[in-house]
Amino acid sequence: MELQGKVIAETPERSGTSARGDWKVKGFVIETHDNYPRKMMFEVFGEDRLRRFNIQVGQEVMVSFDIDAHEYNGRWFNSIRAFDVRLVDPAAVGASVGTQTAPAASAFTAPAAAPAASVGAEAPFPPAPEAGAGEGSQDDLPF
Numbered sequence: 001m002e003l004q005g006k007v008i009a010e011t012p013e014r015s016g017t018s019a020r021g022d023w024k025v026k027g028f029v030i031e032t033h034d035n036y037p038r039k040m041m042f043e044v045f046g047e048d049r050l051r052r053f054n055i056q057v058g059q060e061v062m063v064s065f066d067i068d069a070h071e072y073n074g075r076w077f078n079s080i081r082a083f084d085v086r087l088v089d090p091a092a093v094g095a096s097v098g099t100q101t102a103p104a105a106s107a108f109t110a111p112a113a114a115p116a117a118s119v120g121a122e123a124p125f126p127p128a129p130e131a132g133a134g135e136g137s138q139d140d141l142p143f
Helices: 047-053 090-096 102-108
Strands: 002-010 013-020 021-031 039-045 061-071 074-088
Touching: 002 039, 021 047, 039 047, 039 061, 047 074
Parallel strands: 039 074
Antiparallel strands: 002 021, 002 061, 013 021, 021 039, 061 074
């Protein structure tokens, strides 16, 4: 998935040692430029990625990320990990406001309406007649 926005905050870097060796992770918050701006916190895992992406507060970025969830002590937690972060030209942001890419739009918006059916075409699953509905019933609601 992808989402474009401005980096508005960062979390302190965390590090530790696991069975595979030392690790580092840092979180960043971006805000979209929609009519109703949304915020998303994502993490960049690994010292090499942190250096390569070199994310700074105030930059306009396109974040490619994966979403996963894990359970700990009976509670579930979401994890949003960035695998690619690209800088976006700030001048292009004004022109592209409201024209998000398809993956970003589908991540947070309702699905698009189905195309209009042609005249005389039936729906794939017409509503079943209600039990007890008489032949002269004017109510054709499926519930």
